[in-house]
Amino acid sequence: MSDSATPANPVTFPPAFLWGAATSAYQIEGAVREDGRTPSIWDTFSHTPGKTAGGDTGDVAVDHYHRYRDDVAMMADLNLQAYRFSVSWSRVQPTGRGPAVQRGLDFYRKLVDELLEKGIKPAVTLYHWDLPQELEDAGGWPERDTAYRFAEYAQIVGEALGDRVESWMTLNEPWCSGFLGYASGVHAPGRTDPAAALKAAHHLNLAHGLATKALRSVMPVRNQISLSLNTSVVRPLNPDDPADLAAARKIDDLSGGIFHGPILHGAYPETLLEATSSVTDWSCIQDGDLDTIHQPIDALGLNYYTPTLVSAADPDDKGPRADGHGASEHSPWPAADDVAFHQSPGEQTEMGWSVDPTGLHELIMRYHRDAPGLPLYITENGAAYDDKPDADGKVHDPERVAYLHGHLSAVRRAIADGADVRGYFLWSLMDNFEWAYGYEKRFGAVYVDYVSQKRTPKSSALWYARAAKAGALPDPEGI
Numbered sequence: 115m116s117d118s119a120t121p122a123n124p125v126t127f128p129p130a131f132l133w134g135a136a137t138s139a140y141q142i143e144g145a146v147r148e149d150g151r152t153p154s155i156w157d158t159f160s161h162t163p164g165k166t167a168g169g170d171t172g173d174v175a176v177d178h179y180h181r182y183r184d185d186v187a188m189m190a191d192l193n194l195q196a197y198r199f200s201v202s203w204s205r206v207q208p209t210g211r212g213p214a215v216q217r218g219l220d221f222y223r224k225l226v227d228e229l230l231e232k233g234i235k236p237a238v239t240l241y242h243w244d245l246p247q248e249l250e251d252a253g254g255w256p257e258r259d260t261a262y263r264f265a266e267y268a269q270i271v272g273e274a275l276g277d278r279v280e281s282w283m284t285l286n287e288p289w290c291s292g293f294l295g296y297a298s299g300v301h302a303p304g305r306t307d308p309a310a311a312l313k314a315a316h317h318l319n320l321a322h323g324l325a326t327k328a329l330r331s332v333m334p335v336r337n338q339i340s341l342s343l344n345t346s347v348v349r350p351l352n353p354d355d356p357a358d359l360a361a362a363r364k365i366d367d368l369s370g371g372i373f374h375g376p377i378l379h380g381a382y383p384e385t386l387l388e389a390t391s392s393v394t395d396w397s398c399i400q401d402g403d404l405d406t407i408h409q410p411i412d413a414l415g416l417n418y419y420t421p422t423l424v425s426a427a428d429p430d431d432k433g434p435r436a437d438g439h440g441a442s443e444h445s446p447w448p449a450a451d452d453v454a455f456h457q458s459p460g461e462q463t464e465m466g467w468s469v470d471p472t473g474l475h476e477l478i479m480r481y482h483r484d485a486p487g488l489p490l491y492i493t494e495n496g497a498a499y500d501d502k503p504d505a506d507g508k509v510h511d512p513e514r515v516a517y518l519h520g521h522l523s524a525v526r527r528a529i530a531d532g533a534d535v536r537g538y539f540l541w542s543l544m545d546n547f548e549w550a551y552g553y554e555k556r557f558g559a560v561y562v563d564y565v566s567q568k569r570t571p572k573s574s575a576l577w578y579a580r581a582a583k584a585g586a587l588p589d590p591e592g593i
Contacts (some may be wrong), residue, residue: 132537134196170552342415
């Protein structure tokens with residue numbers, strides 16, 4: 115498969131390939147105090163001075179809670195075949211315990227019905243980082259009980275939507291929940307305890323296993339259960355240097371092995387357990403946990419933005435850690451102070467992340483080899499650029515068009531190389547609250563004026579709509 119496409123020789127995809135886009139609840143919904151919803155850790159974190167750019171919060175976000183019908187109509191206009199969204203736990207089960215609030219569930223019922231009416235396949239993510247604050251007050255993810263509370267919540271949502279939603283993801287990027295939330299503190303809840311972060315990672319794994327069992331107990335067997343991982347594509351700065359190779363292995367274990375090890379293979383990597391033994395004795399792993407975590411899944415979601423370049427650290431280098439995960443005096447990488455992070459070469463997005471589609475191909479092929487027979491979906495991929503309307507109100511983003519063309523071409527190459535990739539979800543459908551970056555970073559294919567809430571499809575949205583309709587990549591210069 116050629117890396118380039120021409121009008122006479124477009125990059126085409128299998129007929130059943132699914133073209134979608136993705137969002138998450140706290141980033142778009144707003145309405146944080148309506149219909150029984152109570153604060154999540156992101157409400158608390160974003161209202162804490164100094165935690166987010168400009169003191170921005172998700173209180174209103176892009177008001178999707180009130181505008182969902184128009185947003186779904188927009189999705190249909192853009193030829194989307196699938197829409198991946200997350201459910202707000204504290205909207206459905208405000209304290210993280212007890213019965214559901216039906217008004218909260220009703221929002222998701224109406225959203226699903228609207229999607230189905232437009233012929234758009236709903237894909238539900240149960241957890242995209244917004245833990246109910248009361249559960250954090252009780253200890254959060256470092257506490258084992260949180261995993262059991264999550265399974266109860268999963269069963270509630272499964273019972274409510276499982277008859278109409280066939281695609282389910284338990285967790286989105288548990289690495290971010292565990293390590294940005296509890297080790298570096300750049301994400302909610304903002305804690306900086308590496309031992310707690312490793313416990314959180316295990317309990318997130320346990321939550322996935324328990325929720326998978328709970329969902330299967332209440333949903334039709336046709337439904338597909340998965341999760342989305344943001345495993346780093348880790349590359350050594352000097353591939354011939356054993357010290358750099360060891361550094362890459364350590365970060366690979368901490369970003370990927372800690373999750374796909376027990377989930378896909380029923381065991382944590384021994385190299386991970388050894389490398390982190392100075393931080394924890396892993397006594398949080400109880401008898402039976404690994405069997406619970408190692409539930410059969412029907413697919414695996416992969417999120418990719420940029421590769422990670424590392425080397426063994428120079429003891430004399432006290433510069434900032436350039437790992438692309440926000441500024442903090444505390445590392446999100448427990449027991450990895452001996453690893454240095456480097457800026458990958460090439461063009462960069464507004465996040466400072468290098469644009470490298472080869473990393474996506476590498477990621478897909480890794481899981482094609484490591485989990486043969488398991489269908490794969492790209493559940494997030496996209497880029498932030500400094501998008502602005504022109505004098506006519508149109509938003510041209512040729513950089514994002516080129517980014518999407520390059521990365522979708524990489525997906526197609528992986529399919530040609532034998533990988534079973536069944537769909538792609540662009541991140542993100544529209545501009546939104548970008549976590550600690552507030553409203554400064556725009557990942558959307560649709561531009562949002564945050565004052566008027568007007569939505570304007572960017573060039574990339576129009577390009578992607580053409581791709582979805584044709585099942586082939588248009589000329590990136592043709593928009």
